[in-house]
Amino acid sequence: MPTSEMLAKVGNHDDEEGNRPTVRVQTIDELHSLQRKRSAPSTPKGNSQQTSFLTLSEEERSKMQLESISASLASLTRGTGPKVVKGDPARRFEGSRVAHIPHHRHTVAPTIAVSDSALKFTHVLYNLSPAELYEQAIKYEKGSFLTSTGALATLSGAKTGRCPRDKRVVKDALTENELWWGKGSPNIEMDEHSFMVNRERAVDYLNSLDKVFVNDQFLNWDPKNKIKVRIVSARAYHSLFMHNMCIRPSLEELEDFGTPDFTIYNAGQFPCNRYTHYMTSSTSIDLNLARKEMVILGTQYAGEMKKGLFSVMHYLMPKRQILSLHSGCNMGKSGDVALFFGLSGTGKTTLSTDHNRYLIGDDEHCWSESGVSNIEGGCYAKCIDLSQENEPDIWNAIKFGTVLENVVFDDHFREVDYSDRSVTENTRAAYPIEYIPNVKLPCVGPHPKNVILLACDAFGVLPPVSKLSLSQTMYHFISGYTALVAGTEEGVKEPQATFSACFGAAFIMLHPTKYAAMLSEKMQNHGATGWLVNTGWSGGSYGCGSRLKLSYTRKIIDAIHSGSLLEAEYNKTEIFGLHIPSEVDGVPSEILDPENTWSDKQAYKETLLKLAKLFKKNFETFTNYHIGENNNLTEEILAAGPIIDEA
Ligand SMILES: Nc1ncnc2c1ncn2[C@@H]1O[C@H](COP(=O)(O)OP(=O)(O)O)[C@@H](O)[C@H]1O
Ligand SMILES: C=C(OP(=O)(O)O)C(=O)O
Numbered sequence: 308m309p310t311s312e313m314l315a316k317v318g319n320h321d322d323e324e325g326n327r328p329t330v331r332v333q334t335i336d337e338l339h340s341l342q343r344k345r346s347a348p349s350t351p352k353g354n355s356q357q358t359s360f361l362t363l364s365e366e367e368r369s370k371m372q373l374e375s376i377s378a379s380l381a382s383l384t385r386g387t388g389p390k391v392v393k394g395d396p397a398r399r400f401e402g403s404r405v406a407h408i409p410h411h412r413h414t415v416a417p418t419i420a421v422s423d424s425a426l427k428f429t430h431v432l433y434n435l436s437p438a439e440l441y442e443q444a445i446k447y448e449k450g451s452f453l454t455s456t457g458a459l460a461t462l463s464g465a466k467t468g469r470c471p472r473d474k475r476v477v478k479d480a481l482t483e484n485e486l487w488w489g490k491g492s493p494n495i496e497m498d499e500h501s502f503m504v505n506r507e508r509a510v511d512y513l514n515s516l517d518k519v520f521v522n523d524q525f526l527n528w529d530p531k532n533k534i535k536v537r538i539v540s541a542r543a544y545h546s547l548f549m550h551n552m553c554i555r556p557s558l559e560e561l562e563d564f565g566t567p568d569f570t571i572y573n574a575g576q577f578p579c580n581r582y583t584h585y586m587t588s589s590t591s592i593d594l595n596l597a598r599k600e601m602v603i604l605g606t607q608y609a610g611e612m613k614k615g616l617f618s619v620m621h622y623l624m625p626k627r628q629i630l631s632l633h634s635g636c637n638m639g640k641s642g643d644v645a646l647f648f649g650l651s652g653t654g655k656t657t658l659s660t661d662h663n664r665y666l667i668g669d670d671e672h673c674w675s676e677s678g679v680s681n682i683e684g685g686c687y688a689k690c691i692d693l694s695q696e697n698e699p700d701i702w703n704a705i706k707f708g709t710v711l712e713n714v715v716f717d718d719h720f721r722e723v724d725y726s727d728r729s730v731t732e733n734t735r736a737a738y739p740i741e742y743i744p745n746v747k748l749p750c751v752g753p754h755p756k757n758v759i760l761l762a763c764d765a766f767g768v769l770p771p772v773s774k775l776s777l778s779q780t781m782y783h784f785i786s787g788y789t790a791l792v793a794g795t796e797e798g799v800k801e802p803q804a805t806f807s808a809c810f811g812a813a814f815i816m817l818h819p820t821k822y823a824a825m826l827s828e829k830m831q832n833h834g835a836t837g838w839l840v841n842t843g844w845s846g847g848s849y850g851c852g853s854r855l856k857l858s859y860t861r862k863i864i865d866a867i868h869s870g871s872l873l874e875a876e877y878n879k880t881e882i883f884g885l886h887i888p889s890e891v892d893g894v895p896s897e898i899l900d901p902e903n904t905w906s907d908k909q910a911y912k913e914t915l916l917k918l919a920k921l922f923k924k925n926f927e928t929f930t931n932y933h934i935g936e937n938n939n940l941t942e943e944i945l946a947a948g949p950i951i952d953e954a
């Protein structure tokens with residue numbers, strides 16, 4: 308047993324003179340209580356001044372936050388939320404310092420309505436810091452480890468990617484007319500009642516736990532169009548992921564947070580009931596725009612939250628005449644902004660993270676009257692085959708605070724093997740955007756000068772770069788083409804063509820032509836140039852050719868940014884009618900026309916024709932829709948697609 312004398316020696320045991328300051332404590336517990344100074348329960352960014360720290364006492368503020376969280380977690384049948392209390396249940400003495408919600412709020416209908424979960428406390432871990440979340444994850448979540456560079460390695464469980472077929476949107480009187488439904492649409496309907504069944508299931512699951520994580524954060528760096536989001540989840544992994552991906556409020560902003568504009572209930576560890584109407588699997592991601600809520604059951608893949616909120620923005624922003632974009636975005640030293648559209652794996656994150664330019668964001672943006680703004684506060688990079696040489700900024704961002712999903716690492720040294728696909732091909736790193744050294748803070752910029760459409764063409768017939776007319780830009784934007792290789796298994800040789808309207812059909816809520824019309828108007832008003840960049844195959848299709856060197860693609864992108872590519876000499880290609888430059892600085896000229904790179908010219912022609920037919924077939928669904936006044940744009944856009952000589 309330690310005596311106070313022994314304790315007094317802590318910190319100066321090697322001091323002969325005995326005149327160093329001593330620790331003035333009586334017990335080991337007291338010593339430990341000195342270790343951690345109490346700070347506000349939030350995650351401020353750097354220079355938070357504690358000055359205008361308000362009229363409310365800390366206790367009152369805390370009580371209001373807890374009441375709001377309890378209301379968020381309210382059961383709809385029982386009408387009340389759980390008794391919530393702040394802090395980790397494992398550290399009880401701290402939790403008990405905070406007053407919980409007054410009793411009368413929870414005794415509305417005493418006998419029938421009360422469930423056991425209403426009789427216990429749910430501990431709320433509110434806006435924990437990365438360090439606290441690391442501790443929670445490592446202590447309580449299997450599969451959580453520190454890597455050699457300080458990142459938090461996690462497993463997302465059975466689902467290692469999004470489940471678009473399990474996404475449901477509540478169809479009610481309003482959304483029935485407003486949203487895009489039917490063929491090609493990502494919005495698969497559900498009714499209000501089934502949503503409530505799933506919501507109750509998620510909330511009951513969360514309330515049954517000892518503790519839940521709550522993140523209150525923002526979306527959109529445009530201060531006039533900022534959205535307040537609350538994420539309630541059961542895993543430190545989810546809380547840290549959203550901490551990184553959403554915009555982190557300052558202490559002061561958190562004080563006045565108030566009621567969120569949108570709430571996610573992530574009960575991903577718990578399945579949905581397959582006998583609930585509209586459910587087709589044990590996974591369900593449900594969006595209710597009227598209630599401003601999203602429920603996640605049966606998948607722990609964190610990307611589902613980020614992209615779910617992106618869908619919400621694709622609904623809210625166009626209502627304010629703001630275009631939401633599935634694109635990366637960066638800005639040159641002279642203020643020239645570029646957008647990078649493209650489906651998953653085409654290079655938005657890789658190419659927007661450019662050491663010579665300021666990063667505005669890697670995935671989700673808004674284009675308003677005043678310019679562009681990032682929706683998010685972080686990046687979500689693929690890390691399969693990541694190398695320090697090819698992507699140094701992303702490599703260096705994988706450090707303390709970063710969530711590393713589904714990667715494989717050495718058991719002892721904890722060095723990550725980025726080439727290992729044992730868990731999944733879709734390994735990911737989620738980090739705060741400030742981890743990229745040349746970030747543009749705040750993440751906003753002026754109107755774009757270049758609009759780059761990325762396609763990873765595994766057929767190997769699209770040119771590495773083409774300059775597009777405005778109608779061609781619209782045609783390719785609405786088509787949203789990419790073709791990745793089907794898989795990495797032996798014998799899979801045939802690339803799989805994907806068409807995803809607006810390069811993000813999985814996330815749009817309105818008809819694609821609505822976004823296309825807005826893009827066309829904005830590009831015209833601000834004189835932006837459209838480009839099509841193939842980041843995929845050259846010298847033949849997948850199996851024969853090879854993926855274009857990232858260094859060449861970067862040179863092409865450099866030439867777009869600098870304006871030098873606008874001045875180049877162009878030739879028009881057959882069928883697709885694309886304008887390809889004859890020279891690009893730093894790129895071998897012979898690869899600029901894909902026909903040159905194929906040894907079998909006949910095979911090239913056949914593959915090109917095959918792809919053109921796929922484009923035409925895909926576009927059939929859009930030919931009935933009208934874009935622009937008098938439908939004039941529709942005609943122009945159609946004419947800008949591939950032309951197949953049927954003779
Ligand atoms: N020529 C290229 N251009 C862009 N990316 C390339 C190229 N060659 C290989 N890649 C790889 O392809 C992947 C692109 O993925 P990413 O940038 O995350 O796409 P997105 O953000 O659009 O989903 C990265 O892993 C990158 O290293
Ligand atoms: C997170 C995603 O985005 P991306 O692959 O475009 O980076 C996703 O599509 O799940």
Ligand SMILES: [Ca+2]
Nearest residue numbers: 633649650651
């Ligand atoms: Ca994507």
Ligand SMILES: [Mn+2]
Nearest residue numbers: 655656670687
């Ligand atoms: Mn990305």
